[in-house]
Amino acid sequence: MKQKIYQIDAFTTTLYGGNPAAVCILEKWLANDTMQKIAAENNLAETAFAVAKDDHYELRWFTPEVEVNLCGHATLATAFVLYNYYAFKENTLRFISPRSGELLVQKNDSGLLTMDFPTDVVTSATEQPNITEAIGKKPLEIFKGKTDYMLIYETQEEIEAMQPNFHLLNELDCRGVIITAKGNDVDFVSRFFAPQCGIPEDPVTGSAHTTLTPYWSDKLNKNILTAKQLSERGGDIQCEYHGDRVKISGNGVCYLVGEINV
Known part of the structure; x- marks a missing residue:
């Protein structure tokens, strides 16, 4: 069987920037093992699979190693493809994730895509010596969300200079670790590490901004924020905080359209 596949650079207007995601729009669900093998073969942070169902699309995401609960950049990439x-002609695209519920994506006249995601609920965490050792520098604060730890630092330069120990990160009991600080030219900056999921450093992580946005909205006393993820590829994100929901906006660029054998 031949299956169409797309590779989209998400959260960027520049080819080879942002975060690449593969997208397969399926007629019906493949076996879980098959989708996992496709994701491993693609070897991208995520491969998204979607199936049309009445007035929405069911949506799932796989890293090269595991299925994940939520992936922002691959959701944006899937919307870009559709x-x-x-x-797809409607202004609002409705996804249903078996693991994260309803996810809406809107497209404005300029092509900007805005995702409407549930806000992560975070709690203050006590000092975590194993996380500090893995990251390499003690943070000002530590928070724990649904799947990730978030570490707060003072400056953008600290975030840029961080060189974590990925072997130690891989031993942590969490999906990943977000490090963040106030930005020099944007409201806040971040990096995201998830070696447990086969992603040592993610180029741009939409889902992490469901954790980052409420924190920085409260800290900076504003609901509309600009953000940059400081990976090698880099990415630009616009965020809006709406209490129990976060709107995360970005652009996409198509790198590849092809077919795979399934």
């Missing part, structure tokens, strides 16, 4: 290659 709008640009499947002639």
Whole structure:
């Protein structure tokens, strides 16, 4: 069987920037093992699979090693594919994730895509010596969300200079670790590490901004924020805090359209 596949650079207007995601729009669900093998073969942070169901699309995401609960950049990439290659005409695209519920994506006249995600609920965490050792520098504060730890630092330069120990990070009991600080030219900056999921450093992590946005909204006393993820590829994100929901906006660029054998 031949299956169409797309590779989209998400959260960027520049080819080879942002975070690449593969997207497969399926007629029906493949076996879990098959989807996991496709994701491993792609060897991208995430491969998204979507199936049309009545007035929405069911959506799932796989890293090269595991299925994950939520992936922002691959959701944006899937919306980009549906709008640009499947002639989806409505302004609002409705996804249902078996693990994260309803996820809405809107497209404005300029092509900017805005995702509406549930806000992560975070709690203050006590000092975590194993996390500090893995990251390499003691944070000002530590928070624990649904799947990730978030570490707060003072400056953008600290975030840029961090060189974590990925072997130690891989031993932590969490999906990943977010490090963040106030930005020099944007409201806040971040990096995201998730070696447990086969992603040592994610280029741009939409889902992490469901954790980052409420924190920085409260800290900076504003609901609309600009953000940058300081990976090698880099990415630009616009965020809006709406209490129990976070709107995360970005652009996409198509790198590849092809077919795979399934």
